[in-house]
Amino acid sequence: MTRLIVSSIPPQTKTQRVKVKRRWTFAGPDILGYLFKMCKRSLGNIATAAVVISILSLVIILNYTENIPRGIVQRKKPDIRQVPNGPYLGARSFIQKVTKTMVSQHTKTTLSPELMAITPQPELDRLINASSKAKYPVTIKGKYIFENPQLCSSVANLSVLIIVHTAPDHFEMRLAIRRTWANDTYYRKMGVARVLFLLGKVGDSALQMKMEAEFNEYRDMLQGDFRDSYRNLTHKGVMGYKWITERCRNAKFILKTDDDIVVNMFILLTRVIPKLENKTKQIVCQHVRANTMPIIRDKNNPWTNKWYVSENHFRGKHSYPEYCSGFMVLLTNDVIPAIFRAATMTPFFWVDDVYLYGLAPSHVPGIKYSSLTEPILIWQNALSCYRNMTDNLSNKCDYLVTGSKDLRVSEETWVEMIKQFEHRIGADLRFPEKTHPDMRT
Numbered sequence: 001m002t003r004l005i006v007s008s009i010p011p012q013t014k015t016q017r018v019k020v021k022r023r024w025t026f027a028g029p030d031i032l033g034y035l036f037k038m039c040k041r042s043l044g045n046i047a048t049a050a051v052v053i054s055i056l057s058l059v060i061i062l063n064y065t066e067n068i069p070r071g072i073v074q075r076k077k078p079d080i081r082q083v084p085n086g087p088y089l090g091a092r093s094f095i096q097k098v099t100k101t102m103v104s105q106h107t108k109t110t111l112s113p114e115l116m117a118i119t120p121q122p123e124l125d126r127l128i129n130a131s132s133k134a135k136y137p138v139t140i141k142g143k144y145i146f147e148n149p150q151l152c153s154s155v156a157n158l159s160v161l162i163i164v165h166t167a168p169d170h171f172e173m174r175l176a177i178r179r180t181w182a183n184d185t186y187y188r189k190m191g192v193a194r195v196l197f198l199l200g201k202v203g204d205s206a207l208q209m210k211m212e213a214e215f216n217e218y219r220d221m222l223q224g225d226f227r228d229s230y231r232n233l234t235h236k237g238v239m240g241y242k243w244i245t246e247r248c249r250n251a252k253f254i255l256k257t258d259d260d261i262v263v264n265m266f267i268l269l270t271r272v273i274p275k276l277e278n279k280t281k282q283i284v285c286q287h288v289r290a291n292t293m294p295i296i297r298d299k300n301n302p303w304t305n306k307w308y309v310s311e312n313h314f315r316g317k318h319s320y321p322e323y324c325s326g327f328m329v330l331l332t333n334d335v336i337p338a339i340f341r342a343a344t345m346t347p348f349f350w351v352d353d354v355y356l357y358g359l360a361p362s363h364v365p366g367i368k369y370s371s372l373t374e375p376i377l378i379w380q381n382a383l384s385c386y387r388n389m390t391d392n393l394s395n396k397c398d399y400l401v402t403g404s405k406d407l408r409v410s411e412e413t414w415v416e417m418i419k420q421f422e423h424r425i426g427a428d429l430r431f432p433e434k435t436h437p438d439m440r441t
């Protein structure tokens with residue numbers, strides 16, 4: 001409920017309201033700009049947004065908390081694995097024919113000298129002002145506790161390596177991701193994908209044993225030698241850069257997400273990735289422009305002190321340089337070794353999105369940010385929005401990325417995404433483009 005009330009509220013209140021719920025647009029305050037963009041994008045302009053938001057707020061205040069659970073109970077829980085063999089077989093074989101060419105085959109990435117010509121930025125050293133005991137991320141030289149070195153190299157034509165920042169005890173969330181959107185059996189002809197879950201160390205040996213059992217079963221996890229905690233997420237991300245540099249040169253794209261995110265891989269593979277086909281040095285994300293995201297300096301505000309940064313860091317600055325919201329970041333793999341190398345000269349800063357998608361890449365010459373042009377929906381009625389579209393194709397619901405902490409909601413959202421894509425291909429087969437403008441980009 002609170003997340004929808006975003007327009008014309010004094011800044012402090014805005015931040016407070018937003019803070020109540022979400023972890024996953026992690027660099028905190030940026031959720032505002034993000035929601036705002038989302039509204040603008042899906043509703044056309046701010047005025048409409050304001051009106052719709054007030055209505056939605058009311059509806060949601062009255063209805064929302066009961067709505068989604070009820071929906072789940074009423075619907076028979078779908079057997080996800082059966083969906084692909086469902087009533088859309090004709091469309092499916094069509095997909096398999098056409099989409100073969102949608103993602104071009106992997107070409108070996110070589111590191112251009114230009115890309116590797118990374119120079120330290122002394123002024124950044126001063127700004128970050130890392131503590132002397134661990135100036136750089138510990139994962140630059142850290143060992144792995146477990147890894148599968150063949151995860152990428154054993155795969156031909158690997159289009160996308162999905163990197164998921166996950167918490168050690170989120171077993172069910174990882175299972176849900178494996179079963180649903182990261183499982184390329186649903187879209188293999190459009191692109192081959194693999195998933196890698198990034199983890200740190202835990203104190204509890206029973207938990208560690210459970211994680212190792214999971215690793216032995218799925219071989220898609222990477223555990224580093226650093227404590228898994230919120231303020232260590234930068235170490236986690238740098239470990240990902242390191243591992244990709246060492247072990248995964250054959251993936252064309254790297255897609256970074258969190259474990260409560262659902263990516264519509266059909267949209268990613270048919271609309272986002274094809275646009276990047278011949279491009280290099282790209283970061284596509286929810287871009288946060290320089291000097292738009294305030295640095296939280298008030299450590300007594302209970303709503304925002306999670307992101308508190310003392311004056312010893314970014315002294316004299318009120319806002320961060322450019323970076324990306326980390327819930328979904330797509331990178332061409334060519335830049336990863338360069339960013340990893342840049343991390344060896346970028347002093348540790350714990351706000352992971354700022355470090356991983358801002359400070360470190362800022363060293364890489366020619367790196368290019370672009371914002372996601374596909375709509376995104378991060379509130380929790382993504383599921384009902386998708387269901388509405390399944391029920392009636394005139395209801396547009398066409399989002400690249402959504403998310404939920406409730407894994408049943410995530411799983412069912414994926415089922416709707418599958419149905420929607422199959423409808424779309426069906427419509428493509430039967431009608432000329434003009435008759436279905438709402439189904440197009």
Ligand SMILES: *[C@@H]1O[C@H](CO)[C@@H](O)[C@H](O)[C@H]1NC(C)=O
Nearest residue numbers: 104105106155156157158192
């Ligand atoms: C990889 O792509 C090549 C070239 O299109 C194709 O010949 C080959 O069969 C593909 N390999 C796999 C395992 O899909």
Ligand SMILES: *[C@@H]1O[C@H](CO)[C@@H](O)[C@H](O)[C@H]1NC(C)=O
Nearest residue numbers: 081084178179183184185186
């Ligand atoms: C991926 O989906 C296929 C069926 O589409 C299923 O057989 C397989 O077990 C799934 N993989 C995982 C890890 O759940």
Ligand SMILES: *[C@@H]1O[C@H](CO)[C@@H](O)[C@H](O)[C@H]1NC(C)=O
Nearest residue numbers: 138225226227228229231232
């Ligand atoms: C981060 O990890 C390092 C290395 O394991 C550890 O020394 C440090 O205490 C951790 N920091 C936090 C905030 O957990």
Ligand SMILES: *[C@@H]1O[C@H](CO)[C@@H](O)[C@H](O)[C@H]1NC(C)=O
Nearest residue numbers: 104273274275276277278279
């Ligand atoms: C990418 O390059 C290939 C070969 O040069 C060309 O055929 C193709 O049209 C290009 N794709 C895009 C999207 O520019």
Ligand SMILES: *[C@@H]1O[C@H](CO)[C@@H](O)[C@H](O)[C@H]1NC(C)=O
Nearest residue numbers: 126129131311312313314315
């Ligand atoms: C850097 O941090 C130290 C404390 O660790 C502090 O004494 C010093 O003033 C800081 N320097 C700047 C430029 O903020």
Ligand SMILES: *[C@@H]1O[C@H](CO)[C@@H](O)[C@H](O)[C@H]1NC(C)=O
Nearest residue numbers: 381382383384385386388395
């Ligand atoms: C879905 O449709 C129902 C009834 O048609 C409507 O009340 C509801 O607001 C719609 N939900 C979304 C998210 O569009």
Ligand SMILES: *[C@@H]1O[C@H](CO)[C@@H](O)[C@H](O)[C@H]1NC(C)=O
Nearest residue numbers: 388389391392393394395396
């Ligand atoms: C689908 O929605 C459109 C627009 O709201 C409406 O005109 C149409 O009757 C609906 N179709 C069905 C089958 O409900």
